[in-house]
Amino acid sequence: MKNAVEITKKIMCLTVKEGSVVVDCTVGNGKDTLHLAKLVGDSGRVYGFDIQQAAIDITKNSLEKESLLDRVILINDGHEKIDKYIDEELDFIIYNLGYLPKGDKRIITEASTTLESVKKALQLLKSNGLLLITSYTGHEGGKEEYKSLFTFFKSLDQKKYSVLEFSFINQKNNPPILFGLEKI
Ligand SMILES: C[S@@+](CC[C@H](N)C(=O)[O-])C[C@H]1O[C@@H](n2cnc3c(N)ncnc32)[C@H](O)[C@@H]1O
Secondary structure (H helix, E strand, O other): OOOHHHHHHHHHHHHOOOOOEEEEOOOOOOHHHHHHHHHHOOOOEEEEEOOOHHHHHHHHHHHHHOOOHHHEEEEOOOHHHHHHHOOOOEEEEEEEOOEOOOOOOOOEOOHHHHHHHHHHHHHHEEEEEEEEEEEOOOOOOHHHHHHHHHHHHHHOOOOOEEEEEEEOOOOOOOOOEEEEEEEO
């Protein structure tokens, strides 16, 4: 439980089942996409969004190496257009915000498009489906993005959604904050 990546991975393993339909809204180097592709099995489907062609290419490569590309739809476009590409109910949605570590730190997720995407993603989420977002506040624009998500999640009707915020209260240097939302 020492970082957000480990926690999201554990939750993913508990939630995503054979046959699940899931989305990785920030593919990056494809670690989450690859993991999801294994969990959904032959009968499931993974959608993956990233605005960087390089991220899509790297991920396609790693999926091909493990013969998992057949169950993954990689989309080189912004996750705020999720409704343009997905027309089915989703079991699980994950976002890892900010910039790609070891990548171009100027290419970051933005408060307005992240919020637009999350609002649309909630419409596609199944009842009992789960949405996880790891939010970073240490870079420029990160705090604003976190605050806009916090305000939006806080405003949701508790009869329709259950939202948790996890934070590492004894870690230095702006540790990531994880939101977990379940649709009731
Ligand atoms: C923190 S990284 C994701 C890391 C990834 N989960 C992994 O396992 O490597 C964030 C990614 O979001 C992407 N991104 C930024 N804005 C986006 C948008 N509007 N839609 C989709 N992806 C976006 C960036 O290109 C970057 O690759």
